[in-house]
Amino acid sequence: MIGLRNKTKLTSAPYIVWMAAFIIVPLAMIIFFAFTREDGTPTIDNIIGIGRWLRVFWNSFCLAFLSTAICLVIAYPMAYALSRSKVKKQRTLLVLITLPMWMSFLLKTYALMTLLEDTGIINNLLRMIGLGPYHMINTSGAVVFGMVYDFLPFMILPLYTVMIKIDHSLLEAADDLGANNRKTLMKIVLPLSLPGIISGITMVFVPSVSSFVISRFLGGSKIELIGDLIEYNFIQKHNPHIGSALSLILMIVILILMGIMNTFDDEEIGEMLI
Amino acid sequence: MTRTKKTYTFLVFAFLYAPIVVFIFYSFNQSKSRSNFTGFSLRWYIELMQNDRIISALQNTLVVAVLSALAATLLGTAASLGITALKKAPRALIMNITYLPILNPEIVTGISLMLLFVAAGTFLGISLGFWSVLIAHITFNIPYVILNVMPKIRQTDKNIIDAAMDLGCSAPQAFFKVMLPEITPGIASGALMAFTLSFDNFVISYFTLGSDGFTTLPVNIYTSTRRGLSLEYNALFAILFVTVLIFLILMGIADNKAASKNPNSAKQIRLRN
Numbered sequence: 163m164i165g166l167r168n169k170t171k172l173t174s175a176p177y178i179v180w181m182a183a184f185i186i187v188p189l190a191m192i193i194f195f196a197f198t199r200e201d202g203t204p205t206i207d208n209i210i211g212i213g214r215w216l217r218v219f220w221n222s223f224c225l226a227f228l229s230t231a232i233c234l235v236i237a238y239p240m241a242y243a244l245s246r247s248k249v250k251k252q253r254t255l256l257v258l259i260t261l262p263m264w265m266s267f268l269l270k271t272y273a274l275m276t277l278l279e280d281t282g283i284i285n286n287l288l289r290m291i292g293l294g295p296y297h298m299i300n301t302s303g304a305v306v307f308g309m310v311y312d313f314l315p316f317m318i319l320p321l322y323t324v325m326i327k328i329d330h331s332l333l334e335a336a337d338d339l340g341a342n343n344r345k346t347l348m349k350i351v352l353p354l355s356l357p358g359i360i361s362g363i364t365m366v367f368v369p370s371v372s373s374f375v376i377s378r379f380l381g382g383s384k385i386e387l388i389g390d391l392i393e394y395n396f397i398q399k400h401n402p403h404i405g406s407a408l409s410l411i412l413m414i415v416i417l418i419l420m421g422i423m424n425t426f427d428d429e430e431i432g433e434m435l436i
Numbered sequence: 437m438t439r440t441k442k443t444y445t446f447l448v449f450a451f452l453y454a455p456i457v458v459f460i461f462y463s464f465n466q467s468k469s470r471s472n473f474t475g476f477s478l479r480w481y482i483e484l485m486q487n488d489r490i491i492s493a494l495q496n497t498l499v500v501a502v503l504s505a506l507a508a509t510l511l512g513t514a515a516s517l518g519i520t521a522l523k524k525a526p527r528a529l530i531m532n533i534t535y536l537p538i539l540n541p542e543i544v545t546g547i548s549l550m551l552l553f554v555a556a557g558t559f560l561g562i563s564l565g566f567w568s569v570l571i572a573h574i575t576f577n578i579p580y581v582i583l584n585v586m587p588k589i590r591q592t593d594k595n596i597i598d599a600a601m602d603l604g605c606s607a608p609q610a611f612f613k614v615m616l617p618e619i620t621p622g623i624a625s626g627a628l629m630a631f632t633l634s635f636d637n638f639v640i641s642y643f644t645l646g647s648d649g650f651t652t653l654p655v656n657i658y659t660s661t662r663r664g665l666s667l668e669y670n671a672l673f674a675i676l677f678v679t680v681l682i683f684l685i686l687m688g689i690a691d692n693k694a695a696s697k698n699p700n701s702a703k704q705i706r707l708r709n
Contacts, residue, residue, distance in 0.1 A: 255445070273456065276471060
């Protein structure tokens with residue numbers, strides 16, 4: 163049996179080589195570029211120079227926090243209602259939630275743009291009833307709206323996954339023992355759904371804070387986020403050194419934030435993501 | 437469901453679907469306006485069929501999605517089997533590295549691979565294109581396959597493998613006849629997830645496809661937005677929407693059939709998940 167176990171281990175060898183070549187080496191290259199000048203000499207100027215973009219970092223994190231919070235507030239009652247509806251109905255509703263996730267997010271974001279424009283559909287409708295036009299596109303509000311729209315299903319699904327696991331008899335017991343709805347929610351549903359909350363927050367926050375498509379489509383050139391800066395430095399300015407320094411800092415901040423959040427919960431991170 | 441619950445659910449769905457419905461509605465517009473509906477026509481569907489740029493981008497995307505899903509499923513399934521057999525410390529190390537592409541922002545994964553491919557490309561004298569996109573997609577797909585397959589392996593009773601081998605199965609036989617059927621649902625959902633993630637991926641393709649003309653559909657959409665998207669893309673979106681909808685309905689029917697054929701197994705699956 164020992165021999166078999168050793169042979170089985172070998173099947174992971176191709177992946178380990180792949181992982182080293184395409185996960186570890188590329189990350190090492192980010193670190194290398196972040197700490198070198200164009201001629202290859204070491205420097206910490208790239209990292210220090212990021213100070214001038216503190217505002218962009220601050221903006222990105224604020225907008226991402228805001229959209230994550232809005233997603234959580236919208237998704238929590240939705241996931242709860244979903245988990246408490248009849249099994250057959252649950253299936254249909256679940257398909258309806260996953261369906262938009264399968265559609266190109268670029269086209270969805272573009273669709274929002276055509277809705278929010280000054281001469282867009284919302285303003286056209288408002289004009290018919292004698293209101294507006296309201297300026298909505300190219301504002302931070304539009305960017306947050308886009309983030310909430312694109313990532314809401316990623317908050318609903320993990321919440322729903324933990325909520326269907328909550329034993330119904332626990333809720334009945336709480337009810338029998340005299341807890342009101344509010345108390346049941348705070349003392350039972352909320353603590354038991356914590357792993358779902360944490361993975362939902364991760365799945366909305368990370369793509370929000372690093373997005374560059376949403377800010378470009380809905381924020382015009384007015385709202386600049388970290389993602390825009392990274393893209394600009396790599397693609398437009400061909401400066402991988404500054405771009406790598408920005409990516410490195412972004413990655414470290416995100417990993418620290420997630421590390422802090424995961425101390426609230428001991429379940430394995432990956433298990434909740436699918 | 438109470439009335440408030442119903443209204444709330446309805447409002448959330450209205451929010452999720454209103455832009456999609458409007459977008460699809462305008463694919464039938466006679467003129468090229470995105471906010472002024474002048475009359476019904478199939479003009480944009482016909483133009484879409486004749487647009488070689490979009491069709492070839494769609495073909496590229498499908499080729500990359502199928503190949504990367506296949507490769508990731510093979511590598512990922514083999515990896516899951518091997519990783520489960522490892523001791524605790526190396527297993528934890530490998531799993532933590534495996535989570536990195538999932539936890540990292542896509543843009544960081546994208547530019548890190550771009551740095552590697554540009555360096556390797558310069559060294560080998562080749563420019564980025566199909567190969568770099570394919571490798572990048574396989575790389576971010578593998579972790580999702582592992583996360584789908586690994587739990588199934590852990591749920592499989594090790595004794596049945598031993599039993600099979602005691603009864604005279606060779607190791608490969610034991611794997612193909614006993615282990616594989618047990619973990620097939622995990623492999624299938626991993627492969628499906630890999631395909632869809634690859635099909636819709638924009639950020640990582642954008643940074644790894646270089647400038648030799650190779651493009652995928654999402655990148656084609658992004659570069660086209662600079663001049664304003666034509667309504668052909670609305671038509672494309674409508675076709676994709678209907679395709680996905682039909683696929684999901686078929687999956688639902690298959691699920692229900694499996695459940696009614698064997699109610700016990702369905703219940704078990706639900707409990708396990």
